[in-house]
Amino acid sequence: MIKAAFFDIDGTLVSFKTHEVPASTVRALHQLRSQGILTFIATGRHILTVNNLGNLKFDGYMTLNGSYCFIDLKVIYKHSIPPADISMLVNYLQEKANFPCIFVHENALYMNYINEQTTKAFQLLNFPQPPILPLTEAAQGEIFQLIAFFTPSQEMEIMPQLPHCQSTRWTSLFSDIIxxxxxxxxxxxxxxxxxxxxREEVIAFGDGGNDIPMLQYAGISVAMGNAKDAVKQSADYVTASVDEDGIYKALTHLDIISAHPF
Structure with a gap:
């Protein structure tokens, strides 16, 4: 019996077209909770940038690609990037190639500068632009994630220099370094x-490359119709896209909730 459901946000709960949660998904989430099934967010976003879920309530949040998890405002797990890796990145940006980078702290986000690529990403995701600080200031303190707007070739060059980090890319615009x-x-x-x-009592929904580990681990995993092929191949079931009531259709198909006319 399913006791918990985990949902990615962008492209899963929220449409890239409307930046809203479809009405069918809202209904599905309410049905889950009415049946005593706990619901959780599983996102690469920082909680300060989760601005597109309306009034929906969740039982907990897994943010920053699993690096920062909390329930009822109580942090139950956090894992930051070692300072040595941050120093290496700062040196790279200063000496070799300066690309936009968001430095994600526990209670704030900062970035070194913006360009056309960052603007495009913020518009696509309806993502609030973080404050801009000089590189050395933005990188001070404990860092839990980096959002690097680098090219694939820069990614291949820099990641070996960050031995305590890994890159997870779900869009061509940037990569999350965790x-x-x-x-x-x-x-x-x-x-x-x-x-x-x-794990057998959990269902998970996702559409991006950063969702694959979660989908492979969950007892039941569902890939959205708008997901890339690699994500679909990692899931037990492929549903319709976020804009075609994918979550509602999957939950009714799997008999986790009952179907009701809209």
Whole structure:
């Protein structure tokens, strides 16, 4: 029996076209909660940038690709990037190639500068632009994630210089750099361990490359119709796209909720 459901945000809960949660998804989430099934967010976003879920309530949040998890405002797991790796990145940006980068702190986000690529990404995701600080200031303090607007060739060059980090890319515009050993599977594990659930009692929904570890771990995994092929191949079931009531259709098809006319 399913006891918990995990949902990615962008392209899964929220449409890239409307930047809103479809009405069918809202209904599905309410049905899950009415049946006693806990619902959780599983996102690469920082909680300060989760601006597109309306009044929906969730039982917990796995943010920053599993690096920062909390329930009822209580942090149950966090994993930051070692300062040595941050120093190496700053040196690279200063000495070799300066690309836009968002430095994600526990309670704030900063970036070094913006360009056309960052503007395009912010518009696509309806993502609030972080404050701009000089590179050395933006990189001060504990960092939980980096959002690097670098090219694939720059990614191949710089990632070996960050030995305690890994890159997870779900869009051509940027990559999320997270601590080695963190991903959405780890975040899911921390949350279900908190509640005493098994992986077989969990369903997960996603559409991006950063969702694959979570989909491979969950008892039942669902890829959205708008997902890339690699994501679909990692899931147990492929549903319709976010704009075609994919979450509602999957949950009714799998008999987790009952179908009702709109």
């Amino acid at each position: 601590p080695l050993g963190s991903n959405k599977q780890i975040g899911m594990q921390k949350i279900i361990e908190h509640y005493g659930f098994s």
